[in-house]
Amino acid sequence: MNLLIGSTTACSGKSAVTLGLGLHLEADGLQVSYAKPLGNHALDVGGRLLDEDCATMGKYLRTGMPVGAPLVFLDRASVRRRLSGEDNDDYLVRLRDYAPATGQLHLIEGAGTPQEGAMFGLTLQVLAEQLPARVLLVCRYQEDLVIDQLLILRSQLGNRLLGVVLNDVPADQIEDLTAVLVPFLERQGIAVLATLPADTALQSVSVAELASALDADVLCCRDQLDLMVESVHIGAMSVNAAIKYFRTAANKAVITGGDRTDIQLAALETSTTCLILTGHLAAAQPVLARAEQLEVPVLSVHHDTLGTTEIVDRLFGQVRFREAVKVQRIQQLLAQHFDFERLRALLGLNS
Known part of the structure; x- marks a missing residue:
């Protein structure tokens, strides 16, 4: 049959x-x-x-x-x-x-x-x-x-x-x-x-898939790339607004500028599966130390925040x-x- x-x-x-x-x-x-x-x-x-x-x-x-x-x-x-x-x-x-x-x-x-x-x-x-x-x-x-x-x-x-x-x-x-x-x-x-x-x-994608699609450098927690990301949040606001925003979703990736240490640390205090830092800027040591402690991979990409978001959106569209x-x-x-x-x-x- x-x-x-x-x-x-x-x-x-x-x-x-x-x-x-x-x-x-x-x-x-x-x-x-x-x-x-x-x-x-x-x-x-x-x-x-x-x-x-x-x-x-x-x-x-x-x-x-x-x-x-x-x-x-x-x-x-x-x-x-x-x-x-x-x-x-x-x-x-x-x-x-x-x-x-x-x-x-x-x-x-x-x-x-x-x-x-x-x-x-x-x-x-x-x-x-x-x-x-x-x-x-x-x-x-x-x-x-x-x-x-x-x-x-x-x-x-x-x-x-x-x-x-x-x-x-x-x-x-x-x-x-x-x-x-x-x-x-x-x-x-x-x-x-x-x-x-x-x-x-x-409908989720793995951190490994995100890293591959973005041609990203993995700054920490390479052994956690099989974690699954269910949604994506953009961190481009004040810290107080960001904390409330990040608390609305679990198992998320947060895309933010590589120079936004405050946003990065705020994201790590909520249910975040990975950080995606744009602009290919060096991550601050406190961010990497906290990410290592929480076993949250940090990715660094060459693209700006808009370009990164577009790539990630396409990836989620063809899971x-x-x-x-x-x-x-x-x-x-x-x-x-x-x-x-x-x-x-x-x-x-x-x-």
Whole structure:
């Protein structure tokens, strides 16, 4: 049985849901495999070119079957080869033998949107028809108009649409969605298998990712780079105002000028995961001493505060899913909110 997991928009939480499903179904005794026909960026893993998500799935899933390598990557070089005519492969032919012949359930992860892969002939609809596969859609809830996307995809996919996961729903809107939106979708023939609440842990990034994206110098606590940052605060105000501001959030990174020793020390007295000092100025010794004591990494960057904030914002907008803490969290969320019995029944796995 092939289950194709797609998403209505990029960064909808598709990879997290895919891995969470795989781990839960493995624990139930199913033999699960994973593949991703359309990769994002190629990684050399043991001599095989894999997508980053493929490498993550191979790390956590306990299946003895190899992870399916992408047929093609959607990076700029691959796209240019296709546009220039250098790549004229018929990917539909290659797709015929793509799904593994063994195993009980094959999780096949689609691209970021239903349309991606069209130039290679591999849209979500084509994948569903040609593999063939049932489709589970992951939809990041932003407003009620996301229903339009789901209705269009239902008309395109027909009976191949298994159901939908509504993801990243604000906690104060879950009751309303459950009472109004979910019943509407069900009446339209779209099974809602989960309504997952927004979760800061899943949207967090590690200090190591921040350091890499910013090309930062790590001034202290290099052994704490696996700490997770859930939000970012800018320190560009008076100390009294800063203390009140910093107390509003936990597990945060604070971006401030390298010469603002007062702000840096104030941030360290609240729940701060790392300090990011801009302007590539030397950190004051009292700041480094206090950060060492509290085991808070301090990063120094060449960018100014505005440039640093823009880079960090982009990083949070494309959060990857690889850390063990995130894997544990998605398992917890699915165990609480996902209807696995209904999934198994829809897939015919209860017999």
